[in-house]
Amino acid sequence: MVKVSKKRSSKAGMPAGSLIHIGEKKVDKIKIKLINYSEHDFIEQDIKDIEQCFEYKDEKTVTWINIDGIHDIEILSKLGDCFGFHPLILEDILNTEQRPKIEDFTDYIYIVLKMIDYEKNLKEITFEQVSIILGKNYLISLQEKPLDIYEPIKNIIKNDRSKIRKAGSDYLAYLLIDSIIDNYFSVLENVGERIENIENKLVSNPSPKTLKAIHNLKRDMLFLRKSVWPLREVISKLERGEISLIKNSTKIYIRDIYDHIIQVIDTIETYRDMLSGMIDIYLSSISNRLNEVMKILTIISTIFIPITFIASIYGMNFKFMPEFSWKWSYPVVWVIMLAVIITMVIYFKRKKWF
Amino acid sequence: MVKVSKKRSSKAGMPAGSLIHIGEKKVDKIKIKLINYSEHDFIEQDIKDIEQCFEYKDEKTVTWINIDGIHDIEILSKLGDCFGFHPLILEDILNTEQRPKIEDFTDYIYIVLKMIDYEKNLKEITFEQVSIILGKNYLISLQEKPLDIYEPIKNIIKNDRSKIRKAGSDYLAYLLIDSIIDNYFSVLENVGERIENIENKLVSNPSPKTLKAIHNLKRDMLFLRKSVWPLREVISKLERGEISLIKNSTKIYIRDIYDHIIQVIDTIETYRDMLSGMIDIYLSSISNRLNEVMKILTIISTIFIPITFIASIYGMNFKFMPEFSWKWSYPVVWVIMLAVIITMVIYFKRKKWF
Amino acid sequence: MVKVSKKRSSKAGMPAGSLIHIGEKKVDKIKIKLINYSEHDFIEQDIKDIEQCFEYKDEKTVTWINIDGIHDIEILSKLGDCFGFHPLILEDILNTEQRPKIEDFTDYIYIVLKMIDYEKNLKEITFEQVSIILGKNYLISLQEKPLDIYEPIKNIIKNDRSKIRKAGSDYLAYLLIDSIIDNYFSVLENVGERIENIENKLVSNPSPKTLKAIHNLKRDMLFLRKSVWPLREVISKLERGEISLIKNSTKIYIRDIYDHIIQVIDTIETYRDMLSGMIDIYLSSISNRLNEVMKILTIISTIFIPITFIASIYGMNFKFMPEFSWKWSYPVVWVIMLAVIITMVIYFKRKKWF
């Protein structure tokens, strides 16, 4: 199950601007990777000391600094001091329960978004907060857990085939965001398959477990939606052209991302509607089964209670009961009983209970 | 059932702008047809090699290129290169899970919409993505499966009766879109008939199958709605006059399409409300039937249980039971039993259970 | 039941602008009436040939042409040609499944709205589409079935008491629309009465029929709403002052109509909420009755099953049962049975089941 906001309150009562990591610590050692490229050059470096990065700050080539592990406050502080980031940005990076948002500081923009993944072993959707700081010639990406999507992007840059080498840091930002959103589709496809599975069970053999599964999916959709809706606003802001760091040639690609997000939202809403419909079917199937149970009980009772009564009549011990000594009593009673049974069966047949 | 988004994720991790066909391959051979017309001339050609089309690119007459089958990436690439289309457009054409949208590139506009059809054999609504690229003097329409609606339009152009020969490519675009939307009405009429059928069953003989049918229709409405709502924005953009390729004289026709779409949306919403109401009726009819079943059980039980008790009293084998030897015991017991039965029947009559 | 969109599709595949009557043919002979008035004159004429009207086209006096029966395409064509109406207007007049709308063509405006009526014999609400074309000095009203509301308006004009003679054609349009909307109130009052009737039944004797009646009303509200909401936009457009044909002095009257429509919408929404509440009451009354039925069954069963068991004990035929030969066995068994009965009755009394 996706957890509800936790530990956020540990900050209550502290001076604003205090740097505290809110969230789970997922890696032990912080790993910093630096990639610097221009049309003709490509440098890739594993960085031990964050200060090594600072020399690239004012170079004209594009520098991409990727930091896996954000719980080390000291490193963040140094980074912030060197690049001149507003203290609130550092606070936001550390707080992994941010909503997706974008903040424009003219010289650089700060973007928060959520990477999602479906963990097959845990059978749950995981959220990883990604912070992107985009400057004129640099891009810094920060997250607690290393992401799989960065490797292919690095390869694209390295192999020089793509136009990315000529494009600026804003195109790199586009590539990152696009990869992250592409992952939403994978997760949604997986959800789609789970919905289909549940649907089949709903028809063949509904159980309280089925309901539980539907509700878990519904809750997943709730949390997904919570992280996609604000993302839409973020991308819309990037696209509208108010932000000077995004070049016009990149904007058409941003618009493409925007279309993807709309499609993600559409799919989430559709899934929500489908899941609601499935709950209705589940509930009505329970009612239906109650009806079936009651019909069986009623058929058995209405057939046997009357004939048991007839038998019990002749179980009485009165001395003066003429039927006792009449020779044909016993077969006649059987005939009556059979008549009752046949009448009842016809009645239920007509009511279409069989 | 309408499938939920599939294979979209096959693209995750690939460089943006990679051309991949997402969707089902429905035709084997790609068929290209070219129609070129002006007030006085009309040429119709089946094209084998897409390059044959390119000579018409700069002619003043209106050229309509229709391509059935979009899975051949090479043909699309050539087309895009010749006409100078933005690579994202080619990507969008290939991805058959686009939302309806419109993109204005000043020289040409790109429109995506969904053709819908009700397949009687499959008993389901099918969606076919249609891409339209409208330039000053040409219109290119692309879809995977050939559409029935193009033949009548071709005939209108050919037979010279209509004003279309004098009008430009924007009027041709109007005709195409109008035909596509007219099909929505056919499908909705069919849905309307299915709703009526289900309603009759709902009254005469509701079953879990009826509920399933209602839910299937509800889901169809969900998917229809998903493809009509964005279409509304598309047409609204065309009509508002921001797009220079659409002439003023054509705009009033576009407004007419807009009215039709609003009507389609209205009908979809009405159907959704009606279907929701039908689920209510279904559920309450199940409850009603449970009530009926329980009433029968209760009537039988409350009549026979007490009189069976009376009979069982006199089935006891005590030596000292004065009633046994009394002469009128048996008839008196019958009288008492009949009294109980009559009382009960009157009671149920008063409660209006019969 | 109000029918869902029909025959709209018969037009699919025809060239745009083709004139086809969509809807039911309600009158055999088309009747055209012409009224021409100025401050001092008043002419009323039954017209045989539509061409007789055309001489009034350019007169300064106000001309009101009312046409009952719109299925004759030829008459409409002539009318359109003479007055120079856009072909799409003629198409819209013929299609009786339009949404209420307004189109401003500077020289004239075209208004579509729905006249509603409650047919007491059919017990259903009927919709009649009314088209109004308002020019500087003329007003043309078209509908398939003659409307009752035109007679009183004619009388007001004729009897010269009112200010209408001095006012222009826009004031006449106001009068027509006002009369049509006043009818909405009559229909809603009737609906209000039906709601009250159902409510009484809901308390005294709810049955599946009651539910059916509620649902029919709910559906009626659905269709009413569908025709009133767009009407609101129509009137709002008239009132906002963008349309030059409406004089300022008339605008305050249009605002009055607007208020009425808002009130109609309010009432429809209130009715919808009330009807939803009534369904809740109905469903809970079914549950309540099930409870009642089950209580009776349970009371009877829990009283008689135990005592029947006691009786059956002494119906056993063992040779060595000391109770058989004991003298007071029989009365003691009766005492025990009565004790069981009394205990049970007290138990149910405490549970407040009686």
Added chain:
Amino acid sequence: MVKVSKKRSSKAGMPAGSLIHIGEKKVDKIKIKLINYSEHDFIEQDIKDIEQCFEYKDEKTVTWINIDGIHDIEILSKLGDCFGFHPLILEDILNTEQRPKIEDFTDYIYIVLKMIDYEKNLKEITFEQVSIILGKNYLISLQEKPLDIYEPIKNIIKNDRSKIRKAGSDYLAYLLIDSIIDNYFSVLENVGERIENIENKLVSNPSPKTLKAIHNLKRDMLFLRKSVWPLREVISKLERGEISLIKNSTKIYIRDIYDHIIQVIDTIETYRDMLSGMIDIYLSSISNRLNEVMKILTIISTIFIPITFIASIYGMNFKFMPEFSWKWSYPVVWVIMLAVIITMVIYFKRKKWF
């Protein structure tokens, strides 16, 4: 129960501007009171003939004319003629089923709102329509039934303590509206108490009456809401500063009223949500009780049906039944029966049915 719109249709078919009183006649004799005040003077008069008022029309002092009883069309006509009111205003005053609204005629503004009251004897909320016409130096208030709130306002003016004497007629209008809205709070408090009462019953002893009471409250909220929502727009218009008759110094007080209305709306919405929740609780409590009933029936049945079967075995009359003549049969049967009973009791204990 609050009645749904009535008699509104009696106007259908009459010329617009016809003066007809729509609503209940609540007082026999119309009472007109005139108060005229300036910083130094205060005149209070009961008026017999409306024409007495007209001399105050052009004085600089503030004149407040209060009319209780609006069904006399003649008086209204005279008033309208003297002050030069637009005929539609008179029509609106007479139609007591108006929505709250404001109309600005530059020289004067016309405000309609609803006074609400909870009638303890009838146990229902009553609505009284109040019309206020505010001119530069006069204010005319009209309603069918005398209102309690006017007396305290008169006293405030009279006792000269307040700043009202120096302020203009717009401040007087503020005082009137403020008093009327203060009454909404009284009614809502009363509703709050009723909700609490019902809630207690819901826990202790829910019955169909409780449901009825919840639904009545829900409907009351529906009607309250209907008269408060448009009021919000009215006050918002007054506050926004488009109306020249409202001085800037008064506007801050209007803003205060606006806040109150928002609070009223908030409370109504909260009550609606609470009432919906209460219906859920009610329905689930019915289901719970059904469960309880069924448990009792099942416990009794599953205990006694098997042991009755055992007893009936030995009630058979076969000649060759070895148990009959065995000495310990009878006690052994008792032991078996007790074993069945104990097993069942343990089973139900485990299932936590006791």
Added chain:
Amino acid sequence: MVKVSKKRSSKAGMPAGSLIHIGEKKVDKIKIKLINYSEHDFIEQDIKDIEQCFEYKDEKTVTWINIDGIHDIEILSKLGDCFGFHPLILEDILNTEQRPKIEDFTDYIYIVLKMIDYEKNLKEITFEQVSIILGKNYLISLQEKPLDIYEPIKNIIKNDRSKIRKAGSDYLAYLLIDSIIDNYFSVLENVGERIENIENKLVSNPSPKTLKAIHNLKRDMLFLRKSVWPLREVISKLERGEISLIKNSTKIYIRDIYDHIIQVIDTIETYRDMLSGMIDIYLSSISNRLNEVMKILTIISTIFIPITFIASIYGMNFKFMPEFSWKWSYPVVWVIMLAVIITMVIYFKRKKWF
């Protein structure tokens, strides 16, 4: 339970601007604390007489006056007179049932918001209204009950470490509001834990108490929402830059608060959705249990009723029943009975009732 609006009506009928305390009196003695600071100085004083404060009114240093206990109207009046506050502000401070709002009087702004807390002993959320009046060089905070959050803020100011000493009164206002909103997170975390607890019970052992708990939480969310939504508008107004008292350097911090509020709203909405889903699960679990109960009853009945009937057949006392004297009758009857039992058990196994 959170109480619904109370005593608000005690004001009905009084002149506007009358000062009356609406709400609970929570402290006996009013406590006034004054803090005055600039970059270099820091004064902290407990004030006995409100007039002591007034000397700081025109100083350039920042003065923070905190008043715990607002029910003393005299003190408020003096304060209002000295600082020149509009009378409506004093009224609003006294009325503790205000909605959060902001009023800009150019020289000073008035902000109302709600401090919330979860009282563990009462197991309920408490609301405390906080009024903040922010001037160019002063800030006055008023509430009925002393708040815990002020002490840490005082310490931050005192210890000179922070930038607050250099910043103006607007930054102080930011700190106060930020602390108040941080408390919302604590309360929501607590709610989150309660939701998890209930969820576990919902799976293991649902009871009517669980439903009650869910509904109480739902209602809490209702009231929380009611005080957070308007807060959003308040902060949005502060941030948009229309208010001149807020410096640009402070605005970025206000934006941070705004983000927090959006997050609070998001969480509340998520909780509401989750609670609604839990009600669904609860209701379906009741239905499920009814099904279980009915299955047991049906199994027992359908097995024992038929075999009891067989036994009662041979309990009849007819003289001519051949089976009686047949030697193998008794064992054959047992075989038949066992056959019935086995058939039934197989039937129920197939229906998967065990």
